[in-house]
Amino acid sequence: MRRHGNLEYGCHAAPQRTCVGCRVRTDKSELLRLVLIEDRVVPDQRGRLPGRGASLHPSMSCLELAERRRAFPRAFRVPGPLDVSRVRAHLGGEPRNVM
Ligand SMILES: [Zn+2]
Numbered sequence: 001m002r003r004h005g006n007l008e009y010g011c012h013a014a015p016q017r018t019c020v021g022c023r024v025r026t027d028k029s030e031l032l033r034l035v036l037i038e039d040r041v042v043p044d045q046r047g048r049l050p051g052r053g054a055s056l057h058p059s060m061s062c063l064e065l066a067e068r069r070r071a072f073p074r075a076f077r078v079p080g081p082l083d084v085s086r087v088r089a090h091l092g093g094e095p096r097n098v099m
Contacts, residue, residue, distance in 0.1 A: 017055035020071040021062030031055040032090075036076040040083045043090045052076055060091050 015028045033044040034054045044053065054075035056062050063084065066072060073080030 019057045019062055019066075020054045020075050021056055021059075021065035021069075024057075026055075026057065028055070030057070032058040032087075034072075034087060036072075036078065036082070039078070039080075040086060041072055041076075042086045045090075056087070058091060060088075063087055063091055 016025045017028045017031050018025050019031060032055070033047050034041050034056055035044045035049045035051050041054075054072065056066060067084060070080065072082045072084065076082070
């Protein structure tokens, strides 16, 4: 009796997070983790910065949605407003292949 398929499906369920912009649940690895440093939202590219994080699809449209919905202050539980210029620069200004 082989139940490989089922077992694999069960074991490989990747952790998921909800994008604060479009609110779609996605594999954690597909999302950009953001953290709050003072009143700045910054991308946590290595996933190592401490503190409360928020997850966002690495796309401008999700960033804009998040801003419009005031999702960042809510995600970080601060009154806001927050500076997201670093995230914007990360999404718009940098080449994708930076490791
Ligand atoms: Zn999104």
